Amino acid sequence: MKERADQYFGSMVFGYEKMKEYLSKDTYRQLKETIRVGKELNLDIANQVAHAMKEWALSEGATHYCHWFQPMTSITAEKHESFLVPSSEGIALMEFSGKELIKGEPDASSFPSGGLRATFEARGYTAWDPSSYAFIKENTLCIPTAFCSYSGEVLDKKTPLLRSMEVISREAIRILKLFGRSDVKRVVTTVGPEQEYFLVDKDLYLQRKDLIHTGRTLVGARPPKGQELEDHYFGNLKSRVSAFMQELDEELWKLGIFAKTEHNEVAPSQHELAPVFTTSNLAVDQNQLTMEIMKKIANKHGLVCLLHEKPFAGVNGSGKHNNWSISTDTGLNLLEPGDNPKDNAQFLLFLVAVIAAVDEYQDLLRVSVASAGNDHRLGANEAPPAIVSMFLGEELTEILDSLVDGTDYPNKERSSMLLGVNLLPPFPRDTTDRNRTSPFAFTGNKFEFRMLGSSFSVSGPNFVLNTIIAEQLSRFANQLEQAKDFESELSALVKETYSKHRRIVFNGNNYAPEWIDEAKRRGLLNLVSTPEALPTFIHAKNIALFEKFGVLSSSEMHSRYEIVLENYCKTLNIEALTLVDMMRKQVLPALSAFSGALARSFLDKKAAVSSLSLSYEAGLIAELSNLADGLDKEVALLEQQLLEARMVEDISSESYFYHDTVLAQMAQVRSLCDTAELLTDQQYWPIPTYESLLYSV
Structure with missing residues (x-):
């Protein structure tokens, strides 16, 4: 009989159950306290924890350990050491000591640093994050x-991310104390990242250089049927996909990852996996593991998991919806309106803090989701546009508008609250429809940040979110802590904040062309590409913000700017070189x-029957020859542009050259190639078509 999921869930994780089993009561208590409130762990306790981890790992067949970390690349890193x-x-x-548990020393020279260090400066350190559970993967702790x-x-x-979590906890606690909640010792942000992905047949994948080298198809004519019938969304799972999902669930559950929801997405061969919410740092680790394990399990089933944001033109791309909320260690969700007027006042204060943060730091949120891959996706019919705005829903918007405009909240049962106006005390969770076009939508007791690309680490968007909201909470606390009349000051603060920042709230259709003009009139940013968005990251205002809270220093921010921009240029260079090679x-x-x-064939037929017109053959030969000549010319131009790109010394200018010139030329090459594909006999076409890729699984 097969073991039940709840019986093996978390079996490969050194979680609380394993801690209880392998640690003394006192050590367990101290470690748990460290995890809960972020206390420092002394070496004595670390030695005991290291011994317990080793004994547990050995009992599960582990032979090695590694410090598992997330450098400034798209993947995780690990350096394996034997216990022997x-x-x-x-x-x-x-053996495994507390010193080895707490600190490692991998070579740092070959990881992206954005100019922070020279290649010969190789030393780097890894430091244990005790708030994120150790786990066993392929016989390694x-x-x-x-x-x-x-x-x-x-x-x-x-x-x-860890720094930002400390910052928002500190500032939120200051606010909560003003509402008499002195029992709260820690505030945590929680995240539930919904992961979209494509599955394609491995044999077909290996015949596509573009998929191998870039993760997306650089050419490919659209098949007769795409997603227009909407028959794939939530459709019946095919047997290979179902088997993949079943094994994926089992492996994730062993690692303590609450994989909860899975289904077919809109595009053919596209699917989604959604986990249960957890603290932000755990969510980041677990999502990185999820992406890694997806690829490994797919390979076992003769499939390849594509995590690129836009692997196929003409159908939906893949995102990662970042469901974000903020909660206390007492179990209170601070974005839950609550059942009494006092809670509503507290909720509205946190709500306007988020509104102000999103409005004031639109640029940072846009930068946090910027990449070459995501540029293809944002603004298409399955993703929000590059303009950052917020959806609150009709009811919440009416409540806030009534506060600012001094009017009663219409057509609702009214009751007095701390803000000195008549409002509905309990705000039902689902009073409006979801707005799937909004970049940042309130969905009951959380916000859904929908701009993330499917390959992204959720760390960047979440440390940005935590920090910009902490800044607003800090401002609020500074003002309210000095208030002589808390209730009147609170009322004025909520009204003033929403009045100043309500331009960011938009409940309409973000795809409508009119919204672009409306957003411009409101003064909202429209940073349509990565080269346009990234420089805002190192604006003085943003550097001051991160330095104020110690989340990032100026040099660390400049290094990240250089890393992401360099990655953008390298990505497009690889894509262009791959396209040239394929052509x-x-x-x-x-x-x-x-x-x-x-x-x-034309000559043979003409020789046999000279009176035949053979217009089909003659016309097609001419059209294919003209296409080949045109394609050869456009490819040569692309090659010339790639040489020119190497001569651009400034990284910012180089990124614009790739975006404005190289990317546009790649589109020209693709257009001719896709036209040629539609005219070429299938047995002559050298690469698998969209039809075979999207419908073979």
């Missing part, structure tokens, strides 16, 4: 860690071979 050490008697011992350079600069995606070695020879075969 030699003894003086020449026998092998299994993996210890989640932060990663920094020898001189202390942050080189990873995890550390800023030169596959497509142009195929067109020559097919038109040659047609020409021979």
Whole structure:
């Protein structure tokens, strides 16, 4: 009989159950307190924890350990060390110390640093994050860690998130104390990232250089049927997909990841996995693991998991909806309106803090989701546009408008509250429809940040969210702590904040062309591309924000700017080189071979029956030859542009050159290639078509 899921859930995680089993009561208590409130763990306790982790890992067949960290790349990193050490008697011992648990020393020279360090400055350190559980993966004990350079600069995606979580906790507690909630000792942000992805047949994938090298199809004519019938969304799972999802669930559950919801997405071969909410740092770790395991499980089933934001033109791309909320260690969701007027006042204060943060730091939110891949997706018919705005729903918007405008909230049962106006005390969770076009939507007791790309680490968007909201809470606390009349000051603050920032609230259709003009009139930013968005990250205002709270230093922000911009340029360079290679070695020879075969057929038929017009053959030979000539010319121009790109010294100018010139030329090459594909005999076309890729699984 197969083991039940609840019986093996978390079996590969050193969670609380394993801690209880392998640690003494006192050590368990101290470690749990460290996890709960972020206290420092002394070396004595660390040694005991390390011994317990080792014993548990050995009992599960582990032979190695590693510090598992998240450098400024798109993947995680790990350096494996064996538990084996030699003894003086020449026998092998299994050892793991607290010192080894707390700190590691991987080579840092080959990881992206954005100019923070030279190549010869190789030393880097990993530091254990005790708030994120250790786990076993492929016979290795993996210890989640932060990663920094020898001189202390942050080189990873995890550390800023951990810092931002401390900052927003501190500032939120200041606010809560003013509402008499002195029992709250810690506030945490929680995240539930919904992961979209495509599955394609592995044999077909291996015949596509573009998928192998770039993760997306650089050419491909649209098939006769796409997603227009909307028959794939929530449709019956095909057997290969179902088997993949079943094994994926099992592996994720072993790692303590609450994989909850899975279904077919809108596009053919597209699917989604949604987990249960957890604290932000755990959510980041678990999502990184989820993406890694998706790829491994897919490979076992003869499939490839594509996490690129836009692997196929003409159908939906893939995002990662970041469901964000903020809660206390007493179990209170601060974005839940509550059942009494006092709670409503507290909720509205936190709500306007989020509204103000999103409005004031639109640029940072846009930067946090900027990449070459996501540029293809944002603004298409399945993703929000590049203009950052907020959806609150009709009811919440009416409540806030009535506060600012001094009017009663219409057509609702009224009751007095702290803000000195008549409003509905309990705000029902689902009073409005969802707005799937909004970049940042309130969905009952959380916000859904929908701009993230499917391949993204959720760390960046969440440390930005935490920090910008902490800034607003800090301002509020500074003002309210000095108030002589708390209730009147609170009322004035909520009204003033919403009045100043309500331009960011838009409950309409974000796809409508009119919204672009309306957003411009409101003064909202429209940063349509990565090169346009990224420079805002290092504006003085944003540097001051992150330095104020110690989340990132100025040098660390400049390094991230350089890393992301350099990655953008490298990505487009690889794509362009791959496209050139495919055209030169596959497509142009195929067109020559097919038109040659047609020409021979034409001559043979003409020789047999001279009176035949053979207009089909003649016309097609001419059209294919003209397409081949045009394609050869456009590919040569693309090659020339790639040479020119290498001569651009300034990274910002280089990124614009790739976006404005190289990307546009790639589109021209693609247009000719896709036209040629539709005219070429299938047996001559050298690469799998969209039809075979999207409908073979």
